[in-house]
């Protein structure tokens with residue numbers, strides 16, 4: 434039998450696509466013994482499936498790839514994704530921070546909706562624990578032959594939905610990159626994304642668990658200030674994490690310096706405040722000034738330690754260089770990145786199938802007709818907050834509509 438579509442990968446994107454191809458003849462090939470493992474792990478098992486708000490506000494959450502993602506995202510937006518799950522009996526809820534979850538807070542329920550959608554199509558088939566050995570192209574009728582240990586299969590359309598290369602224990606080992614290259618596509622070398630950073634500032638590591646709301650960070654590369662970020666920061670036992678780090682990790686590298694602005698004030702304004710307070714309270718200890726600042730108590734000795742002073746020092750005894758060191762650590766606390774968390778724990782891959790050879794409108798290869806790439810296998814990575822699953826779903830639905838349209842012409 435010739436299939437209308439063979440989908441390689443039964444994850445978020447592959448399953449969403451298969452669920453939208455009814456009544457076409459569809460085959461999903463999944464290497465794991467279970468489908469949708471990463472979907473199940475998403476949002477700590479609660480599945481943050483998209484984000485609230487206007488879809489236009491999504492575009493800037495995909496690094497440099499705003500112009501590419503906007504076609505698929507606007508074709509099938511966050512409201513359409515929510516509508517899909519709700520019309521299939523799974524109510525969704527938006528949290529105060531904009532993250533959207535199934536009301537049951539169970540990713541298994543999200544997977545169940547997708548599997549029911551596929552079962553509804555009597556022409557759909559799923560083969561699990563499959564090993565693909567070769568993909569060949571029949572030039573005469575431009576169809577795809579997929580050779581596997583479960584048999585050989587032919588289809589008019591081939592969709593690569595194999596995800597990225599991080600969290601490889603869930604089956605994502607970058608296979609799609611090799612498939613794309615074999616079929617003539619360029620691949621941007623992938624690295625871990627949505628990842629934390631490690632540093633060896635032992636005093637800061639002691640503060641593990643402290644969080645800072647909407648803090649500012651400057652990134653310094655090769656001694657030059659390169660970027661400023663804002664967001665929520667979490668100090669961990671190995672370094673820095675939280676949305677501000679995860680969402681900007683795509684541009685961070687070992688050796689970069691991050692300068693944390695713990696106090697929401699400029700250097701000059703804070704120095705002026707210090708001089709005012711010290712001017713009329715010279716006999717008071719340094720702790721008197723620190724207590725005027727809106728920062729956690731646990732952070733205060735760390736700042737003074739990093740500046741090389743004791744909190745008992747009288748304000749009148751603080752010399753100009755010491756004062757400047759204290760203010761520097763309050764407004765631009767320097768942290769050098771020793772490493773980024775690796776492939777085992779990074780939530781997405783930065784890099785993948787190069788976008789210039791894929792049509793943004795239909796996600797079809799510009800090199801071979803009938804070949805599509807969806808989800809994380811492409812060189813697309815979103816911020817935390819539901820942007821990656823939204824991309825998986827939007828790209829899948831865009832391809833479903835293109836295949837169905839071509840099939841009926």
Ligand SMILES: Cc1cc2nc3c(=O)[nH]c(=O)nc-3n(C[C@H](O)[C@H](O)[C@H](O)COP(=O)(O)OP(=O)(O)OC[C@H]3O[C@@H](n4cnc5c(N)ncnc54)[C@H](O)[C@@H]3O)c2cc1C
Nearest residue numbers: 442444445446464475476481595596604808809819821822
């Ligand atoms: C711990 C964790 C939490 C996350 N939480 C969220 C979240 O809350 N919200 C959010 O938006 N994003 C989240 N993400 C990211 C999101 O899960 C992924 O971006 C998304 O699942 C990508 O979908 P995909 O279908 O492209 O790839 P995947 O879901 O990874 O699916 C790819 C599938 O292809 C299969 N496969 C690979 N190679 C082959 C092969 N050779 N043959 C056959 N099958 C193959 C894999 O086994 C896998 O089943 C999280 C990621 C992780 C790791």
